[in-house]
Each structure stands twice: as structure tokens, then as C-alpha cells.
Amino acid sequence: MNRVFDKLTMIFKQYNSFVLTGHKNMDLDSLGSVLGMYRILKSMNKQVVIYMEEEINNTSVVKALEKLDLYHVKVHLVGSQEVRKMDSENTLLLVIDTHNIKLLDQPWMYEFFKHQVVLDHHIKLVDALEGSELTYINSRLSSMVEFVTLYLHELKINVSPIVGTIMLAGMEIDTNSYNIKTTDRTYEVASYLMKMGANNIDKQTLLQQSMEVYKRRQDFIKTSYMINEKMALCTLNEEIFQKSDLAIIAEELLQFDHVEAAFAIGKIGPHEVGISARSVGTIDVQKIMLALQGGGHKSDAATQLSNVTIHQAKEQLLEIINRGEL
Ligand SMILES: [Mn+2]
Structure with a gap:
């Protein structure tokens, strides 16, 4: 260097x-x-x-x-x-x-x-x-x-x-x-x-973050669930969030037992849905996000999808994960 x-x-x-x-x-x-x-x-x-x-x-x-x-x-x-x-x-x-x-x-x-x-x-x-x-x-x-x-x-x-x-x-x-x-x-x-x-x-x-913001995020984290043995998912409601909120949620999910990769899906604009993906390093989330036109690092990646609902974005993500070739 x-x-x-x-x-x-x-x-x-x-x-x-x-x-x-x-x-x-x-x-x-x-x-x-x-x-x-x-x-x-x-x-x-x-x-x-x-x-x-x-x-x-x-x-x-x-x-x-x-x-x-x-x-x-x-x-x-x-x-x-x-x-x-x-x-x-x-x-x-x-x-x-x-x-x-x-x-x-x-x-x-x-x-x-x-x-x-x-x-x-x-x-x-x-x-x-x-x-x-x-x-x-x-x-x-x-x-x-x-x-x-x-x-x-x-x-x-x-x-x-x-x-x-x-x-x-x-x-x-x-x-x-x-x-x-x-x-x-x-x-x-x-x-x-x-x-x-x-x-x-x-x-x-x-x-430090504001306590209100923290509590709101925790409410969503409570609704998260495992989509397979190693991956956790959190989907937010119809409110518009900042990309950083999604990133923080995905990151927080990594602290839980068995979670090797985590995803947070939420609206980041009136017509945009964001997915933030994090991994402890064993799962290449960049590959998964690339398959959804996104990018990033092996352990830290994201994507932004236009004109889809949260539900559709989730289906697309699950389909890529379930294909299993990644
Ligand atoms: Mn940087």
C-alpha cells in the first residue's frame, strides 16, 4: 500500500x-x-x-x-x-x-x-x-x-x-x-x-441511537423468523424506512444462535423496496444480492427493487435462496 x-x-x-x-x-x-x-x-x-x-x-x-x-x-x-x-x-x-x-x-x-x-x-x-x-x-x-x-x-x-x-x-x-x-x-x-x-x-x-428508533426496530426484530437452518429474515411494514434501518436490523439478527446470514426487507421509497443482507462470513450474501441486481461484500450486501411489493421482494429472495446453488 x-x-x-x-x-x-x-x-x-x-x-x-x-x-x-x-x-x-x-x-x-x-x-x-x-x-x-x-x-x-x-x-x-x-x-x-x-x-x-x-x-x-x-x-x-x-x-x-x-x-x-x-x-x-x-x-x-x-x-x-x-x-x-x-x-x-x-x-x-x-x-x-x-x-x-x-x-x-x-x-x-x-x-x-x-x-x-x-x-x-x-x-x-x-x-x-x-x-x-x-x-x-x-x-x-x-x-x-x-x-x-x-x-x-x-x-x-x-x-x-x-x-x-x-x-x-x-x-x-x-x-x-x-x-x-x-x-x-x-x-x-x-x-x-x-x-x-x-x-x-x-x-x-x-x-448511540435514539431510544424511540431503537424500540421501533426491536418490534420488527421480534417478528423475524428463520427461513432455513442458517438464515433469518425480517420483513417490515408499509412505512418508508432508511436503508440504514434495514442494515441495522440485518446486522442485529446476526447475534442470534444459528443465524449465519440475515436479511431485512422494507420500503425505502414510494416505489422502492430495499433488501439488506448480512452474513457472519460463511454465506456469501453478495452472490444472493447480485442475483437481485444488487451488490456489496461477501458479508455485507444490499439491493433495491423498483415497483415490487415487500411480499414480491420476499418471494424473489426466497426463490434465489431455495434454488440452493449459491
Ligand atoms: Mn466505508
């Missing part, structure tokens, strides 16, 4: 102005890795801004931004209007934590800026974004926080304790508390973030 770091440093030296963006519906891994990269570029005396969605749905991200304020850590956040006014010829766009144009909150940005770098840890898509300067996709990384922390380490740059905390929380989210995609290096990165002052109390606050 050191060669990528050298390459990045070389590229960064050629620009003075940078825009950083994570993926749509930013999560803590996206935010944490963007903040870490912001720090690296700032230490190189660059002009850097972070693109931030107007409406932030992820409560952990909202809390993280409040914490930055509280600890007087200044980061330059901008909205899309400000980005449009930037020098598109001489600014480098850095896309972190996705390489899928559909997952950019403002896809036009990718065309707008003439120079781009794409860094991601999700399984590579056929139509991956091609950064003019560099595309680096490594699905063996637990998270983009892992990547950026290793880069910080390489450059001997520290982040402030609160940024370290946000980064640690991001890595925890992406690994489902060090249960998936976790390697010895992931723990080393966690240790390095702790050495920089990452704080477990703040981290817990960031990861």
Missing part, C-alpha cells in the same frame, strides 16, 4: 485546491476518512473543502459535526452551490468511500472537475469511476478509515482526538464492531487512533 501513498502524495503536490466528498447518505466511515484526508491536505498547506449534503439523515454524522464544533475543530464544509463556483480546471476532486457514480450525492461534480482521484474499499464494479489521476479500490480494507489512518501513519501526521474518535467510530460501523472484514491491520489502526487520543466515551455517544 505504501506505493499508493507515495503516488497520492505525488498527485497532491501538483494541486493547490481540493474538494473532498464521501458517498450519498454519508456515514461515519465516509466522514471519518474524509476528515483524515482533510487533515493530511491541510498539513501540506492546501486549500481544502469538504462537500456536505444539505440534508444529513445519519444522526451519527450530525452528532459528529456537532462534536467538531464543540471541540473547536475547524473544517471547511461547503454545499453544492459553493462547489459550482470553484475552479473546475485546477481543483482536484477526491471521492472517498465509493466508486459508484450513483452513490454520489451530486453526480455532476464528477464531470465538472477535470481531475479526480477515487479511493474505495467496496467490491469493484464493472463501471467503476475512473479517476483521471488515480482510482484505487481495495476490498480487503475494512473501511476507508483504515486506509486513511495508514496514510496518516506513513506521513507521521496526527489528527485531533475528536477526529480520531470519529474515525474509530467509522471503522467500528464498517466492521460491525470488528466482526466482519477485520484483520490484524484493522486492530493496529484502531490502536493508532487510540494513541492519537480517540475517546471511547465520545465514540459511544456518536454511535
Whole structure:
């Protein structure tokens, strides 16, 4: 990985102005890795801004931004209007934590800026974004926080304790508390973030959820059932949920005895049904989601189906599972 770091440093030296963006519906891994990269570029005396969605749905991200304020850590956040006014010829766009144009909150940005770098840890898509300067996709990384922390380490740059905390929380989210995609290096990165002052109390606050939301999710989890010896399923009602709700439910189902893979199905838009799939690693849920036009990782995948009911989505899922060839 050191060669990528050298390459990045070389590229960064050629620009003075940078825009950083994570993926749509930013999560803590996206935010944490963007903040870490912001720090690296700032230490190189660059002009850097972070693109931030107007409406932030992820409560952990909202809390993280409040914490930055509280600890007087200044980061330059901008909205899309400000980005449009930037020098598109001489600014480098850095896309972190996705390489899928559909997952950019403002896809036009990718065309707008003439120079781009794409860094991601999700399984590579056929139509991956091609950064003019560099595309680096490594699905063996637990998270983009892992990547950026290793880069910080390489450059001997520290982040402030609160940024370290946000980064640690991001890595925890992406690994489902060090249960998936976790390697010895992931723990080393966690240790390095702790050495920089990452704080477990703040981290817990960031990861905490509102009790109402929790109770509502638990109600659905109670209705979950095993669809075969190793797989659990939860189907939600007709309300519209966030994709992250589905992901959390699927993840929570993994804690139960015998569950090796779990699925949560629910409406995520007026005409869209989402399926979130998680596995402890023994069952390849990515294959199952791919068969439903989705994608992801072996232990962490999802799909979105249009113009189907929850019941139909469930039937499709069961049919693929029952075919048994996966
Ligand atoms: Mn991530």
C-alpha cells in the first residue's frame, strides 16, 4: 500500500485546491476518512473543502459535526452551490468511500472537475469511476478509515482526538464492531487512533441511537423468523424506512444462535423496496444480492427493487435462496 501513498502524495503536490466528498447518505466511515484526508491536505498547506449534503439523515454524522464544533475543530464544509463556483480546471476532486457514480450525492461534480482521484474499499464494479489521476479500490480494507489512518501513519501526521474518535467510530460501523472484514491491520489502526487520543466515551455517544428508533426496530426484530437452518429474515411494514434501518436490523439478527446470514426487507421509497443482507462470513450474501441486481461484500450486501411489493421482494429472495446453488 505504501506505493499508493507515495503516488497520492505525488498527485497532491501538483494541486493547490481540493474538494473532498464521501458517498450519498454519508456515514461515519465516509466522514471519518474524509476528515483524515482533510487533515493530511491541510498539513501540506492546501486549500481544502469538504462537500456536505444539505440534508444529513445519519444522526451519527450530525452528532459528529456537532462534536467538531464543540471541540473547536475547524473544517471547511461547503454545499453544492459553493462547489459550482470553484475552479473546475485546477481543483482536484477526491471521492472517498465509493466508486459508484450513483452513490454520489451530486453526480455532476464528477464531470465538472477535470481531475479526480477515487479511493474505495467496496467490491469493484464493472463501471467503476475512473479517476483521471488515480482510482484505487481495495476490498480487503475494512473501511476507508483504515486506509486513511495508514496514510496518516506513513506521513507521521496526527489528527485531533475528536477526529480520531470519529474515525474509530467509522471503522467500528464498517466492521460491525470488528466482526466482519477485520484483520490484524484493522486492530493496529484502531490502536493508532487510540494513541492519537480517540475517546471511547465520545465514540459511544456518536454511535448511540435514539431510544424511540431503537424500540421501533426491536418490534420488527421480534417478528423475524428463520427461513432455513442458517438464515433469518425480517420483513417490515408499509412505512418508508432508511436503508440504514434495514442494515441495522440485518446486522442485529446476526447475534442470534444459528443465524449465519440475515436479511431485512422494507420500503425505502414510494416505489422502492430495499433488501439488506448480512452474513457472519460463511454465506456469501453478495452472490444472493447480485442475483437481485444488487451488490456489496461477501458479508455485507444490499439491493433495491423498483415497483415490487415487500411480499414480491420476499418471494424473489426466497426463490434465489431455495434454488440452493449459491
Ligand atoms: Mn466505508
